[in-house]
Amino acid sequence: xxxxxxxxxxxxxxxxxxxxxxxxxxxxxxxxxxxxxxxxxxxxxxxxxxxxxxxxxxxxxxxxxxxxxxxxxxxxxxxxxxxxxxxxxxxxxxxxxxxxxxxxxxxxxxxxxxxxxxxxxxxxxxxxxxxxxxxxxxxxxxxxxxxxxxxxxxxxxxxxxxxxxxxxxxxxxxxxxxxxxxxxxxxxxxxxxxxxxxxxxxxxxxxxxxxxxxxxxxxxxxxxxxxxxxxxxxxxxxxxxxxxxxxxxxxxxxxxxxxxxxxxxxxxxxxxxxxxxxxxxxxxxxxxxxxxxxxxxxxxxxxxxxxxxxxxxxxxxxxxxxxxxxxxxxxxxxxx
Amino acid sequence: xxxxxxxxxxxxxxxxxxxxxxxxxxxxxxxxxxxxxxxxxxxxxxxxxxxxxxxxxxxxxxxxxxxxxxxxxxxxxxxxxxxxxxxxxxxxxxxxxxxxxxxxxxxxxxxxxxxxxxxxxxxxxxxxxxxxxxxxxxxxxxxxxxxxxxxxxxxxxxxxxxxxxxxxxxxxxxxxxxxxxxxxxxxxxxxxxxxxxxxxxxxxxxxxxxxxxxxxxxxxxxxxxxxxxxxxxxxxxxxxxxxxxxxxxxxxxxxxxxxxxxxxxxxxxxxxxxxxxxxxxxxxxxxxxxxxxxxxxxx
Numbered sequence: 001x002x003x004x005x006x007x008x009x010x011x012x013x014x015x016x017x018x019x020x021x022x023x024x025x026x027x028x029x030x031x032x033x034x035x036x037x038x039x040x041x042x043x044x045x046x047x048x049x050x051x052x053x054x055x056x057x058x059x060x061x062x063x064x065x066x067x068x069x070x071x072x073x074x075x076x077x078x079x080x081x082x083x084x085x086x087x088x089x090x091x092x093x094x095x096x097x098x099x100x101x102x103x104x105x106x107x108x109x110x111x112x113x114x115x116x117x118x119x120x121x122x123x124x125x126x127x128x129x130x131x132x133x134x135x136x137x138x139x140x141x142x143x144x145x146x147x148x149x150x151x152x153x154x155x156x157x158x159x160x161x162x163x164x165x166x167x168x169x170x171x172x173x174x175x176x177x178x179x180x181x182x183x184x185x186x187x188x189x190x191x192x193x194x195x196x197x198x199x200x201x202x203x204x205x206x207x208x209x210x211x212x213x214x215x216x217x218x219x220x221x222x223x224x225x226x227x228x229x230x231x232x233x234x235x236x237x238x239x240x241x242x243x244x245x246x247x248x249x250x251x252x253x254x255x256x257x258x259x260x261x262x263x264x265x266x267x268x269x270x271x272x273x274x275x276x277x278x279x280x281x282x283x284x285x286x287x288x289x290x291x292x293x294x295x296x297x298x299x300x301x302x303x304x305x306x307x308x309x310x311x312x313x314x315x316x317x318x319x320x321x322x323x324x325x326x327x328x329x330x331x332x333x334x335x336x
Numbered sequence: 337x338x339x340x341x342x343x344x345x346x347x348x349x350x351x352x353x354x355x356x357x358x359x360x361x362x363x364x365x366x367x368x369x370x371x372x373x374x375x376x377x378x379x380x381x382x383x384x385x386x387x388x389x390x391x392x393x394x395x396x397x398x399x400x401x402x403x404x405x406x407x408x409x410x411x412x413x414x415x416x417x418x419x420x421x422x423x424x425x426x427x428x429x430x431x432x433x434x435x436x437x438x439x440x441x442x443x444x445x446x447x448x449x450x451x452x453x454x455x456x457x458x459x460x461x462x463x464x465x466x467x468x469x470x471x472x473x474x475x476x477x478x479x480x481x482x483x484x485x486x487x488x489x490x491x492x493x494x495x496x497x498x499x500x501x502x503x504x505x506x507x508x509x510x511x512x513x514x515x516x517x518x519x520x521x522x523x524x525x526x527x528x529x530x531x532x533x534x535x536x537x538x539x540x541x542x543x544x545x546x547x548x549x550x551x552x553x554x555x556x557x558x559x560x561x562x563x564x565x566x567x568x569x570x571x572x573x574x575x576x577x578x579x580x581x582x583x584x585x586x587x588x589x590x591x592x593x594x595x596x597x598x599x600x601x602x603x604x605x606x607x608x609x610x611x612x613x614x615x616x617x618x619x620x621x622x623x624x625x626x627x628x629x630x631x632x633x634x635x
Contacts, residue, residue, distance in 0.1 A: 018472055025473075029485055148622070152614045154562040156569055157607055160584070163594050164603060175594060269474030276570055277588070291480055291572050299481060306477050314472065 004322060011315040020079075022307045026300035027078050031071065040294075041091075087304070088297035092289065098301040101286065106305070108178055109275070109282030112199055113267045116206025121260055123207075124214020129249055131215060132222035144219060151212030156273040159205040163277060166201060174198050176279045202278045209270075210263065217259060221252040254324065258317045265313025269306050361626045371619025378613055382431035385424040393417045393425065401591050403598040411601030413583070414591045419605040422583055427609065429491045429579040430561055436495025437502065437560030442553045444499070445506025446545075450537055452507070453514025464511070471504040479563065483572045488564075498563050506552050513545055547628035554617050554624075561613060565606070580606035 045055035081088065087098035127143055134140035150158075167175035174180070178198050183191040225231065225248050234244050272284035279285070283302055290298035362368050396416035404411045410419035452463040479501065488494040517523060518541070526536045567573055568581025571589060575582060583606045587593040593603035 018469060021469065022473060025478075026481065029481055032485055148618045149615065152558060152618050153611065154566060156566055156584075157610055160588065160594075160603060160607060164600060168594050168597055168600065266474070269477050272476055272480065272570065273566060287477060287480060288570055288572065291484055294484070299484070303474075303477050303481050306474050307472070310472055310474055 004319065007322065008315070008319060011318060015311040015315060018311050019304070019308060022304055023079065023082055023300075024075075026303055027075055030296045030300055031074070082304075087301040090290075090298040091295045092293045092298065093295075098297050101298060102283070102301055102305050105281060105283050105286040105302075108280055109268060109271050109284065112202050112274075112280070112282075113206060113264065113271060115199070116203045117210055117260070117264055117267060119203070120207040120210040121214055121256075124211045125218045125249075125253060125256065128215040128218025129222050129245075129252070132219040132226065132252075135219070135223070143215060147212040147215035147219070149212065150208060151216055153209075153212075154273075155205060155209040155270055156277060158208050159202075159274050159277040162201055162205055162208070173201050175201050175277075178280055198278075198280075202274050202280055205274050205277075206267065210267070213259075213263070214256070217256055218252065221255055222248055225252045254321075257324065258321045261313050261317035261320060265310035268309045358627055361623055365623075368619050368623035371616050371623065374612055374616035375620055378427070378431065378616060381424055381427045383428075386428055389421050389425050391425070393421050401596070401599045401602065404601045408601075410605045411598070413602050414586065414599075419583075419601050422578060423580065423605045423609050426577075426579040426583060426606070429577055430565060430581075433491040433495040433498070433564050434557045434560035436492055437498040437563070438553045438556035440496060440499025441502045441506055441556040441559070442549055445503035445552070446510045446549050448503065448507040449510025450514055450541065450545075453511040454518060454533070454537055454541070460511075463507075467504050467507045470501075471508070475501055476563070476566070479567060480570070480572055483567065488567070488573055494564050495560060498560050502556065502559060502563075506549075506556070509552065510545065510549070513548060514541060517541055517544060547624065551621050551624050551628075554621050558614055558617050561610065565610065580609055 042052075042055045045058055046052055050058065085099055087102075089095045090098050090101050093101050124147075128147075131140045131143040131147070135144070163175045166173045174197055178195065179185075179191065180194040180198070183194050185191060228251070231244065231248060234247060268283060270284075271282055272287060274280065275282045275284040276288055283306060287299065287302040287306070289295070290302060362372070394417070396412070399408070399412045399416040401414050402408065402412045402416075408418045408420070410423075412418055413422060448463055448467065452460040452467075479497075482497070486493075486497065488497060523536060523540055526540050565579070565581035565584065568579060569584040569588075571585045584603065587599060587602040587606075591599040591602055593599040
């Protein structure tokens with residue numbers, strides 16, 4: 001247990017350093033943007049007919065700060081704000097705290113990403129085992145090729161194709177927004193059915209985009225296990241094929257769990273395309289909107305949150321792996 | 337003299353054997369031939385394609401956003417320009433940027449990987465910590481944030497930025513290859529002979545890793561295409577010149593290709609180009625895999 005605790009401490013320290021680095025990057029990017037956003041806003045309000053003092057006051061309320069003091073002071077202000085989860089206020093969302101805006105958007109990203117990834121994981125590993133066992137046959141070959149192709153095609157191509165086919169050519173699924181506006185939000189059948197309907201295409205895109213990776217990873221993992229001595233021994237002892245199959249699957253799947261945790265984190269970053277295509281109000285769309293609207297506090301916050309998700313996924317992947325695979329643990333003990 | 341002749345004739349024979357092997361691998365699966373032909377087609381399109389079309393492309397106000405027809409196989413855009421002509425003239429930006437991306441990715445990645453793996457020790461841990469950090473920061477969101485500061489004006493600039501953001505994976509992979517290679521007999525022998533590090537890395541390590549690096553470069557090209565087309569598609573970059581991402585963006589968000597079926601051709605043009613390029617690279621990498629990993633051939 002102490003080894004796992006020590007690993008966790010090391011990961012946490014590294015994760016915190018990473019978060020500080022990313023926060024610093026966003027801070028300096030926002031500061032180096034040509035045309036000070038605050039000054040630009042004051043200018044805009046004056047042009048709209050506001051008195052200069054009033055415009056400055058309104059801007060101060062809007063941004064929650066007026067850049068003053070040295071760069072270093074601004075930087076320490078920003079960093080102390082981070083410690084208390086204060087990421088500033090969003091300009092486009094009527095001055096709401098960035099943390100609230102992010103929390104609202106996160107649920108629209110996390111659930112579809114989770115559903116799509118788990119779906120593709122299940123289908124991918126089952127077909128991956130098949131592709132590995134029948135790898136010299138026609139069907140196995142076809143599965144592997146389909147995996148390489150889908151793995152190679154970018155998410156937005158899949159999303160656009162799905163949308164073109166199932167929302168435009170054969171309009172059977174909605175492709176715009178997370179829900180129909182005519183339903184009352186809440187726990188009623190119409191609203192939930194509409195949520196579900198609107199989630200089908202985004203979830204299918206996540207699933208299709210990830211499926212290729214799973215089938216390839218599972219195939220190569222199974223091929224490695226097939227050559228292991230214990231499989232040969234089981235075969236020689238005349239064990240039933242179904243039992244051998246279970247041995248193979250169980251051993252081959254271990255390394256994939258690590259990738260599963262990692263990919264969940266990475267997908268949050270990739271959600272940008274799918275959310276833009278299907279107009280799904282998650283973190284990715286929020287990031288795009290904050291960039292086009294030049295809402296810098298929100299932009300920095302969304303970028304930071306996506307990075308934190310990846311760091312957390314990395315830590316979980318490593319810990320999870322050392323918990324489920326005793327070989328990793330014992331190896332550590334010997335070296336420690 | 338005789339020694340020289342002998343060695344040159346054996347290397348010629350080896351080369352002949354190599355090309356015979358390449359030919360055999362190609363013949364075994366015709367799909368690989370398709371990949372090579374497609375790839376040659378894309379190179380030709382990027383290099384010479386724009387010469388076949390007038391610049392700027394003719395606009396026709398009577399032919400705005402038309403569905404596919406005999407004159408315009410994939411229809412026309414919202415200014416009455418032929419979609420295929422747009423795909424061809426737009427390919428140069430995309431392919432050039434992707435090539436620059438791939439070269440930088442591979443040169444920086446392989447350089448760092450080789451150096452870290454060969455030197456080991458403190459340099460290794462510093463460089464790998466840096467690589468891990470680079471790999472952790474999400475690439476696309478970082479690019480989006482950077483797009484508020486940089487304008488990615490030309491294709492070369494675009495490739496430069498993308499390349500500097502994507503060497504992480506190659507560096508890790510090359511390092512682990514180097515770590516395993518440096519324990520092999522021939523490298524140890526070279527070190528025992530007291531050959532210089534540059535000689536060992538340049539003449540012994542690099543050649544045995546060249547195929548691997550070449551495959552990584554092909555994969556980096558697709559990565560470069562996806563990233564830049566994606567950035568333009570999202571519409572965060574200013575309209576610079578005609579390219580596939582720009583086409584996707586206008587098709588989807590201005591011409592409503594996803595709601596008006598007559599604009600679908602406009603969307604399909606760049607999508608088909610991306611799909612075919614992916615297919616070409618996947619097939620060629622598959623062939624290279626078998627050429628350079630003879631063990632796979634016996635299957």
